[in-house]
Amino acid sequence: MKSAVPLKPMLTYSDQIKHLRDKHGLIIESESFAEEILASVGYYRLSGYGIGMIDTKTDRYISNFSFNKLHSIYLFDSQLRNLLSGIIETVEIEFRVKIAYRLASQYGPAGYLDDCNFNNHISRFSNKRYYDQFIDSLNNEVAKQSSRPIVIHHNSKYGGQFPIWVAVELISFGTLSTLYSSMSSDDQKAIAKHYSTDYSYVRSWFASLVELRNICAHYGRLYDYQLKSLPKLPKRFAQYNGSHRLFPILISLCYILRGRNDVTDFIRKLDELISRYDMIELSSIGFPENWCEVLNAASAIMIPNKKDGNTDKQLNKSDDNHS
Numbered sequence: 001m002k003s004a005v006p007l008k009p010m011l012t013y014s015d016q017i018k019h020l021r022d023k024h025g026l027i028i029e030s031e032s033f034a035e036e037i038l039a040s041v042g043y044y045r046l047s048g049y050g051i052g053m054i055d056t057k058t059d060r061y062i063s064n065f066s067f068n069k070l071h072s073i074y075l076f077d078s079q080l081r082n083l084l085s086g087i088i089e090t091v092e093i094e095f096r097v098k099i100a101y102r103l104a105s106q107y108g109p110a111g112y113l114d115d116c117n118f119n120n121h122i123s124r125f126s127n128k129r130y131y132d133q134f135i136d137s138l139n140n141e142v143a144k145q146s147s148r149p150i151v152i153h154h155n156s157k158y159g160g161q162f163p164i165w166v167a168v169e170l171i172s173f174g175t176l177s178t179l180y181s182s183m184s185s186d187d188q189k190a191i192a193k194h195y196s197t198d199y200s201y202v203r204s205w206f207a208s209l210v211e212l213r214n215i216c217a218h219y220g221r222l223y224d225y226q227l228k229s230l231p232k233l234p235k236r237f238a239q240y241n242g243s244h245r246l247f248p249i250l251i252s253l254c255y256i257l258r259g260r261n262d263v264t265d266f267i268r269k270l271d272e273l274i275s276r277y278d279m280i281e282l283s284s285i286g287f288p289e290n291w292c293e294v295l296n297a298a299s300a301i302m303i304p305n306k307k308d309g310n311t312d313k314q315l316n317k318s319d320d321n322h323s
Helices: 013-023 031-041 043-053 067-107 130-144 149-157 164-170 173-182 185-194 199-217 235-240 247-256 261-276 291-299 312-322
Strands: none
Touching: 013 031, 031 043, 031 067, 043 067, 067 164, 067 173, 067 185, 067 199, 067 247, 067 261, 130 164, 130 173, 149 164, 173 199, 185 199, 199 247, 235 247, 235 291, 247 261, 247 291, 261 291
8 A cells, every 4th residue: 555645733823823924925914813713714724715826836925915815815705605605596496496397297296206207318427317316316315304394294194205396395406407407308498498598508507506506505615716517608608618717607697597686686796795805816716807797798688689680599599509
């Protein structure tokens, strides 16, 4: 067995401050304030926000970078996650409703248990059918949540049968995305029609939102972080394809909610947040300088052109054919 590198020793708060100052060159404005923050946030979590500020050749922070700036970036990221959590909740709950309504109206309350109503597509990650993954996850959740009133009620009154509108409330957002991927193309298209786009976009967008939602729920870092998901974007936003930063996911989020007050309020609050923390680097979250203009464009409902009859739906169709 290959010998492992010894773990780093535990450092007291005062030693952590000394380490940041002497080894990494971080300016410490107030040792008492720094110790207070390290005791509440933790060295490991806080130091992650300064990774992009370290010169890899010297292992020291760039000139004039200070503890207060590091802490401000942490606060910005925390408030950004809180803002995103609220808007993602709106999208996630609506997605649950749309899926449950479609499946119930097409196949009845328990028709989701018949695999003939779903496609046979295999997940490249698990090598299992998306549908089988959904059923396995649902059964696991029913067992784990056996003490929940909603589960007790359906176990005692309906013999353990759960209509689809209850089943979608038991599964995670990730499993909900898997359920969508397992649905027939006609069913996926019916739900995608609500978002005025092709179902391949919807699959991509919600898979990306699952990752973003999980990071927010577990207080992970978004600032200067490379996301795994790459949402597929309409042609007019193609220049942002391929970026593993936050911005492309926000384009898809705004597109999902376009024309609604929710997204208008979200963009306004995001603008206010970025204005309060002017020390952040927009590039660290993948934002261009005209980010507000881009998100407003993604969230706007296109007005039909009376001369040529173009509608937003037709524009989406064009995007789908060329992306």
